[in-house]
Amino acid sequence: xxxxxxxxxxxxxxxxxxxxxxxYPEDIKEKQDRRIPLEKEEIVxxxxxxxxxxxxxxxWPKDYTGLDELSVTQKYILQEELAKANTPTTIxxxxxMCAPVIYTFGTEQQKQKFLPSILNSDVWWCQGYSEPGSxxxxxxxxxxxxxxxxxxxxxxxxxxxxxxxxxxxxxxxxRTETTSIKQEGISFLLIDMNTPGIEVKPIITIDGSHEVxxxxxxxxxxxxxxLVGEEGQGWNIAKFLLAHERSGIAGIxxxxxxxxxxxxxxxxxxxxxxxxxxxxxxxxxxEETEIELTATEFTELRTLAAMSQGGSPxxxxxxxxxxxxxxxxxxxxxxxxxxxxxxxxxxxxxxxxSNETVGPDYAAPVMPHYLNYRKVSIYGGSNExxxxxxxxxxxxx
Amino acid sequence: MDxxxxxxxxxxxxxxxxxxxxxYDWETRQSLSNSELGFGKExxxxxxxxxxxxxxxxxxxxxxGGSAIESMLIMEAFGKGLVVEPFLETMIMSGGxxxxxxxxxxxxSLLEPAIAGEMQLALAYAxxxxxxxxxxxxxxxxxxxxxxxxxxxxxxxMNGPSADKILVSARTSxxxxxxxxxxxxxxxxEAEGLMKTNYxxxxxxxxxxxxxxxxxxSDTDVIGKVNSGFEVLDSAIDxxxxxxxxxxxxxxxxxxxxxxEYTKTxxxxxxxxxxxxxxxxxxxxxxxxxxxxxxxxxxxxxxxEEGSADAKKAISGLKYQVGKAGKFIGQxxxxxxxxxxxxxxxxxxxxxxxLTTVGTIFGNTDYHLKKYTSL
Numbered sequence: 001x002x003x004x005x006x007x008x009x010x011x012x013x014x015x016x017x018x019x020x021x022x023x024y025p026e027d028i029k030e031k032q033d034r035r036i037p038l039e040k041e042e043i044v045x046x047x048x049x050x051x052x053x054x055x056x057x058x059x060w061p062k063d064y065t066g067l068d069e070l071s072v073t074q075k076y077i078l079q080e081e082l083a084k085a086n087t088p089t090t091i092x093x094x095x096x097m098c099a100p101v102i103y104t105f106g107t108e109q110q111k112q113k114f115l116p117s118i119l120n121s122d123v124w125w126c127q128g129y130s131e132p133g134s135x136x137x138x139x140x141x142x143x144x145x146x147x148x149x150x151x152x153x154x155x156x157x158x159x160x161x162x163x164x165x166x167x168x169x170x171x172x173x174x175r176t177e178t179t180s181i182k183q184e185g186i187s188f189l190l191i192d193m194n195t196p197g198i199e200v201k202p203i204i205t206i207d208g209s210h211e212v213x214x215x216x217x218x219x220x221x222x223x224x225x226x227l228v229g230e231e232g233q234g235w236n237i238a239k240f241l242l243a244h245e246r247s248g249i250a251g252i253x254x255x256x257x258x259x260x261x262x263x264x265x266x267x268x269x270x271x272x273x274x275x276x277x278x279x280x281x282x283x284x285x286x287e288e289t290e291i292e293l294t295a296t297e298f299t300e301l302r303t304l305a306a307m308s309q310g311g312s313p314x315x316x317x318x319x320x321x322x323x324x325x326x327x328x329x330x331x332x333x334x335x336x337x338x339x340x341x342x343x344x345x346x347x348x349x350x351x352x353x354s355n356e357t358v359g360p361d362y363a364a365p366v367m368p369h370y371l372n373y374r375k376v377s378i379y380g381g382s383n384e385x386x387x388x389x390x391x392x393x394x395x396x397x
Numbered sequence: 398m399d400x401x402x403x404x405x406x407x408x409x410x411x412x413x414x415x416x417x418x419x420x421y422d423w424e425t426r427q428s429l430s431n432s433e434l435g436f437g438k439e440x441x442x443x444x445x446x447x448x449x450x451x452x453x454x455x456x457x458x459x460x461x462g463g464s465a466i467e468s469m470l471i472m473e474a475f476g477k478g479l480v481v482e483p484f485l486e487t488m489i490m491s492g493g494x495x496x497x498x499x500x501x502x503x504x505x506s507l508l509e510p511a512i513a514g515e516m517q518l519a520l521a522y523a524x525x526x527x528x529x530x531x532x533x534x535x536x537x538x539x540x541x542x543x544x545x546x547x548x549x550x551x552x553x554x555m556n557g558p559s560a561d562k563i564l565v566s567a568r569t570s571x572x573x574x575x576x577x578x579x580x581x582x583x584x585x586x587e588a589e590g591l592m593k594t595n596y597x598x599x600x601x602x603x604x605x606x607x608x609x610x611x612x613x614x615s616d617t618d619v620i621g622k623v624n625s626g627f628e629v630l631d632s633a634i635d636x637x638x639x640x641x642x643x644x645x646x647x648x649x650x651x652x653x654x655x656x657x658e659y660t661k662t663x664x665x666x667x668x669x670x671x672x673x674x675x676x677x678x679x680x681x682x683x684x685x686x687x688x689x690x691x692x693x694x695x696x697x698x699x700x701x702e703e704g705s706a707d708a709k710k711a712i713s714g715l716k717y718q719v720g721k722a723g724k725f726i727g728q729x730x731x732x733x734x735x736x737x738x739x740x741x742x743x744x745x746x747x748x749x750x751x752l753t754t755v756g757t758i759f760g761n762t763d764y765h766l767k768k769y770t771s772l
Binding site for chain 2: 130133134135136137140159160203204205206208212269270271272273276279281282336337340341342343344345346347356358359367370371372374375377378379382384387
């Protein structure tokens with residue numbers, strides 16, 4: 001047992017810090033610090049900066065990046081420093097989700113065609129999983145892909161498709177066969193968003209933002225070569241991906257940053273003759289959150305340590321998903337509470353950051369963030385589903 | 398002990414319920430909320446014609462002499478429809494205050510037109526530093542002959558954009574946190590030196606921040622006594638808490654019922670999700686929280702009506718429970734609706750947003766728990 005970092009880890013941290021000082025674009029930093037939503041171009045630009053340094057696709061095997069892999073500790077340090085500096089969250093759909101599927105299950109031709117453009121953020125991917133009738137019960141999905149000669153004809157609808165409005169490609173779970181066991185007829189298909197017959201319709205959420213979409217498929221023709229793995233293997237691929245998706249889902253470093261920010265800001269809010277941070281009720285809530293956060297951090301570190309010794313993130317990742325999302329929601333709630341009445345004035349995405357807002361200059365994005373984050377206990381397998389996973393897989397109930 | 402409503406009360410309850418049911422469907426509510434004004438002018442006229450606006454105003458002041466119970470019934474029904482017309486702001490907060498503390502002249506110039514639906518009012522009590530403390534007042538009023546000159550800033554004044562007259566708390570003596578030394582002034586919305594910054598609030602309503610620079614008012618614009626404004630405000634906010642809690646109870650009822658209905662029809666894993674025990678228990682908890690709120694609402698309203706010594710404590714207890722239950726019911730209604738719950742299209746998210754602001758308005762759970770302890 002040892003909590004200390006080695007000399008080389010400390011040197012690595014210093015390298016990350018100086019990289020951020022030199023390479024983190026000022027204009028993006030300013031928007032991030034003011035919590036103004038980023039444009040697609042800015043996200044892509046930042047991902048390219050990271051990739052230049054070899055710190056974008058850090059979980060890819062070296063065969064596909066040509067770089068030596070970072071150690072588990074180095075990855076942890078990197079993510080912590082990136083979060084501490086409040087750099088933009090990288091978009092996971094290509095780099096973190098589609099690419100691992102392609103390099104694990106794809107053909108040589110698919111690897112060559114798709115991986116370089118993902119690594120370089122030249123192609124934006126989105127995820128076609130949920131459907132209007134298939135949420136928690138994902139395997140009941142109905143979007144159909146019928147093979148006719150050398151093309152799949154895709155019909156159906158996908159929903160909650162995050163940032164599909166920016167996407168060039170979508171990876172989809174589709175039904176290629178009607179089987180008695182619903183999981184067995186599912187396949188994993190890559191679809192060019194420019195194919196005729198695809199329509200993207202925005203879904204506006206309660207925070208007033210356009211983040212998710214409906215994606216409709218009407219006789220969309222997809223070349224057979226875009227199937228990943230074999231027909232009927234889609235569910236196994238999806239399960240592989242879910243385990244991938246859940247590790248790191250807790251977003252601990254970002255939560256530490258936000259909690260520190262909450263303390264800072266609430267120490268400037270007057271309350272009678274003192275400050276809000278000095279108020280015992282508010283302070284207790286911050287401290288309870290801090291303890292829970294520390295516990296979750298070390299639960300994650302224990303999981304990572306087990307993984308680095310060859311373990312795989314199994315049902316334990318469900319613990320991180322539940323605890324991480326609960327913390328995200330609690331902290332977003334404390335920000336709302338901190339603001340009091342000034343959480344109520346409501347501005348749309350394009351108004352946030354304008355000079356017309358009232359209250360403290362950091363106030364405008366706080367309520368939209370709280371509202372938006374109600375999604376985190378719903379997406380990626382709702383927290384109810386995650387508890388089912390733990391109860392079945394860990395407790396054996 | 399009697400928890401039944403009298404005949405007139407039942408009548409008004411039915412009338413408002415029917416209005417919400419038949420004339421205030423979700424589309425109508427959304428189009429009113431998104432309109433320039435933020436509510437329906439015609440609805441407001443209708444409320445006046447039906448006698449709802451003056452229902453709880455005393456007969457001496459030109460009203461119909463009802464009690465807080467009539468206001469409670471109206472507000473509960475409004476909560477079910479998420480009604481955006483500013484009944485709370487104009488009639489309960491401001492109208493109630495004038496009814497209780499205003500001069501005859503003020504009643505005829507403000508309250509009568511308000512009851513007739515011809516005047517909108519707002520109460521400006523919060524400041525950037527005050528949080529929920531009504532006696533934390535920096536805005537000051539200095540005597541100038543028969544006039545007062547006001548300077549300061551007021552935060553998140555609900556119904557500010559539509560208000561023709563704004564009741565403003567200002568310090569006439571003492572220091573920032575003193576209860577003594579506050580005075581309530583009537584300020585015309587068009588007064589020179591008054592600048593409104595208007596905006597939408599997250600619950601689909603409207604509010605303003607006020608910059609007050611050398612605004613001159615007459616000494617006849619003082620409501621109640623000079624330096625005794627805290628008692629005026631405190632009493633008005635007590636009534637407002639009862640009213641907004643009734644609204645919240647109405648909204649909670651819709652949310653728990655909508656959620657129960659949804660889980661009966663939404664199928665996953667080949668069965669209605671309402672068959673899952675974990676969700677059943679969650680909804681039972683939502684239902685119980687709603688019932689507990691309703692109990693405290695009735696209790697606190699009756700204590701207030703009867704002028705009980707512990708009425709204020711009951712009101713703080715109620716507001717605490719409304720904050721706690723509103724958060725739980727709102728969050729869980731969204732959670733159980735899954736992705737649909739976070740869409741702008743479905744009404745569930747909008748009920749959640751109103752319960753979120755209600756939890757803060759007039760003091761959040763922390764504030765009222767502390768107040769409850771101190772009383």
